Amino acid sequence: MSNVVDMRANLASVTLPSPVLTASGCAAAGRELDKFFDVTAIGAVVTKSIMVQPRSGRPTPRMAETPAGMLNSIGLQGPGIEEFISKDLRWLRERGARTVVSIAGGSVNEFAELANRLRHEEGIAALEVNISCPNVESRGQVFACDPRAASSVIHAVRRHTGAQTPIFAKLSPDVTDIADIAQACVSAGADGLSMINTTLGMVINTDTMRPALAGITGGLSGPAIRPMAVRCVWQVRKALPDVPILGMGGIANGLDALQFILAGANAVSVGTATFNDPSAPWRIHNELAAALADRGFRSLADAVGHAHREEGVNL
Amino acid sequence: MSNVVDMRANLASVTLPSPVLTASGCAAAGRELDKFFDVTAIGAVVTKSIMVQPRSGRPTPRMAETPAGMLNSIGLQGPGIEEFISKDLRWLRERGARTVVSIAGGSVNEFAELANRLRHEEGIAALEVNISCPNVESRGQVFACDPRAASSVIHAVRRHTGAQTPIFAKLSPDVTDIADIAQACVSAGADGLSMINTTLGMVINTDTMRPALAGITGGLSGPAIRPMAVRCVWQVRKALPDVPILGMGGIANGLDALQFILAGANAVSVGTATFNDPSAPWRIHNELAAALADRGFRSLADAVGHAHREEGVNL
């Protein structure tokens, strides 16, 4: 029954065969997960955010489990753009996986440099711009928490990226008005929006009586934050009816994914759930297809934003 | 062993015999919980936010369970200040419970009116000013999301409240910089800060394919949000080392409460956990006392903010 649903997802100029992607930082560059499911079957592999230089990340402990969630403070550990291109991107290309490359920088220039370096690389379906990282030029304020900073980054990345490659700005929920930031990114040239990144959290270890993470605070992810994520997608879909949205935050099964689609996401990323079930992205693709079929949808596209419809009782 | 710990909590000019309070909206006015534990034994009963006029609240469904949390959209249902004073406050006074009265308004004037009406009532240990409600005069923007609006409310309440009654501003986590709002409230005359109120969330009912709550969005509470709450307490304690903090958000046992105390809260409120265990506030008082004793603390006050200490490895 489920194979009658047209599962293609439209993300700006790119059409993916499945609306389920991995989430940045939760799938490395796809290779490890390929042992558990065929990474070419899902929508795309979204790679761990890459920076210009190699980066050690933070000391351990880097994680703490929390109720229905987890905190992480990895600190964007990675090999730097050159090794990423020569190893990870190459593997993904040779494997035939669609790839969304996530980039992160500490300054507008670094983002520009990354975009520039990736410009002529093949096999990149889209760029995801992780603006939820601190701006070293602005006392460490996170780009995504300031419409102007966010907009400068997106503007620079757009200028250094070919028109055929869509740019998704990845938003943080830790703002007073997420629609405001979304609007700023779109005005600056973002083709779509990814949301949400983790929300800032903290655990105190009651044995050591110190913060549980070496990094003190960390990013909260998993089902615990799903209601917040669905709310963000809903608000931004309302404010920007035509902008493609890649939704994420606590998706662990097909019905969770359906919530995001109904709230207005055009596709979804699966992050933390992969740690429990390494084949989660593909399982969720299938569960979502079945859920759509059960509800009589002919295509995924028909379900996008369906919860916003005005009919019967006016919500 | 646990009775050797001095559990008194200092909240500005008020000293409570226990650092565990109920959370506003999760204990009505104490009467129902008094069947399950002695409400005079805990620090105080924090009453459901009261408005000037009677208020019906929102249509049902008003709640949805979420992973390790719940959404509510009660819409501040209540009998209005007059009936509150003649029935609820009177019951609390006669019962001998310490009472923190939570007030809510749609305008600065309403808050002022509430403070004025309560000014000469006896048996009020403190006021908690719920500024996480929409300002009808400012397109419904929540007071707590704007430092200026928050500050006007606190200023007005302070002006109409006797100096012997401390005022706690209750903050929303849905802001870019909570320390900023905290500072604005303190400058406007808040004697202390309560944090956090619920964070805005949403669930889509995948059967009806509509928002699960009649109110569309709701407030997320429970252990799911605890890491966010602990982070807020930590940040505000760092920014304002001397301001009393009433911490809350997902506290379900004594070690959860201890996390807040170590992060810098002087006392805690227990909300959603009460729905699962109506005697949770008193149980948590006892568990916290035992946990403090186990760790060699002579008094609760010694543990407040202990996770901020700089000693050994500098975090």
Added chain:
Amino acid sequence: MASKRFGKPDAGPIQVRGEVLAVRRSGDYYVLVFAAPGVAEATAPGNFVAIAVGGQPTAMLLRRCFSIHRVDTAGALGGTVEIVVDAHGPGTKWLVERAVGDPIDVIAPLGRPFSLPKDPVPCVLVGGGYGSAPLFMLADRLRERGCRVDLVLGAATESRLFGVVDGRRRASSLTITTDDGSLGTKGRVTDVLDRLLDDHGGQVIYGCGPMGMLAGLAKVAQERGIVSQCAVEEAMACGVGVCMTCVLPVIGSDGVTRMTRSCTDGPVFFGDQVRWDSVGTVPSDCLGAPVSATGGAQR
């Protein structure tokens, strides 16, 4: 028609550690039997229990509520309680997977029970699906007082009826309706109600089941000028009266409609107290209703 209560007020609830004694199937449902010291004695028909669900640490914070089906005060374990569970979601599924001897955390008895008539008047008891669960205990109490008890059980289909065998034994008459006609009369409970009332002179209708059914019963009662008492089922976060999630529009003795808690002021209401057409909304004449159509958005 008067809407004063003629029964006793509810006893206070207690929180106890119960122990599962049996879980057995009954049609599409499960009957869960557990020991719960102190509960049986204090229970009146229409009271409910709130049970904590999920192994620790669970993602399910809220208790699940169930009508009390039977109690036995003679049990060796200090009183036993039975509930009927429709295992459709994660909490109810967890519950029916309990093994004999497992502990469960129970708060009971909760809510206002059915009021009993002083005089031995004929009564009609109507249960929809598992909604019949509290009616057998009620039937016993009514018959002890000399009331004639006509029982109507309705459901979508045969497997979703509860208590057919029991009903035959404990009521003066048993009428069954199913939407698909798989057992009894094809149709709704309200379709057979008028005949029953005519035949036996019923003075009180007691009902428990889906909201639509209860609204139907209340309407029939109102048309005939007799009393109806309905046990409603609203989603509840606390079950003890502190959260205000479980409200519905109810007309008070002062004639004013208020959003009223079904956990402590209900779950049993007189049929003419509830604004059935407005359930799920806030009627504009409700105390404190928003002045504009949309109201101030508020959480």
Added chain:
Amino acid sequence: MASKRFGKPDAGPIQVRGEVLAVRRSGDYYVLVFAAPGVAEATAPGNFVAIAVGGQPTAMLLRRCFSIHRVDTAGALGGTVEIVVDAHGPGTKWLVERAVGDPIDVIAPLGRPFSLPKDPVPCVLVGGGYGSAPLFMLADRLRERGCRVDLVLGAATESRLFGVVDGRRRASSLTITTDDGSLGTKGRVTDVLDRLLDDHGGQVIYGCGPMGMLAGLAKVAQERGIVSQCAVEEAMACGVGVCMTCVLPVIGSDGVTRMTRSCTDGPVFFGDQVRWDSVGTVPSDCLGAPVSATGGAQR
């Protein structure tokens, strides 16, 4: 001293539905035996399993990791696996409360196992607490190759030793240390190591246990110019190499220190590869280390 690996690379992990066959106590620990089709055959000593915990819907998202203690490929159920569990937190407690026949969700075998020497050299195996779990399988493999195996088991106290009886049977010698002297020599495993190495000419030290103990073993090996292999235990979110939570500073074959995943590049490392003193920090000469002392705050 060379730090090349002389064993085989790890086989790929699989995710299977296992079934609990037995849970038994052993001192302060529990031994959990489960069927897990396909795992036993592929397991080498030092591999670990990652098991999903908590009844559904649980608040615990992350799998728990355990060294594989024993495997049996001859089982009727397609291969069985044994692990040793120290039930101190909610996940491990849940696990040891499983009943025979309960399903468990298992990913295994994970990680790089211990490398085996080509030649029949004498080896010393050192286990701290439940850290001894993987060493018995290792001892068997080593003895199959003609290696002498001296086993050292250490713990805080007698009840926290694991495998004393087994150890006596399967090793050439067994030495026990406890911090409180309740069994064996009072003291640390490192206190008895030099004598053992002197007496039997050990060429490789294998260790599994707390970080401090492993650091001690690595130091002894380094001082003597012999090889050490240590199985580390870092908190892991995924266990399969995608999350980067489980890192520690490890020197690569190019001499460069990197924050290296212990789940896929370990858990077994050569003792001289790990920057033991810097575990829990990022050494300033690590690849990509922050330039300033505090670094750019980043999540």
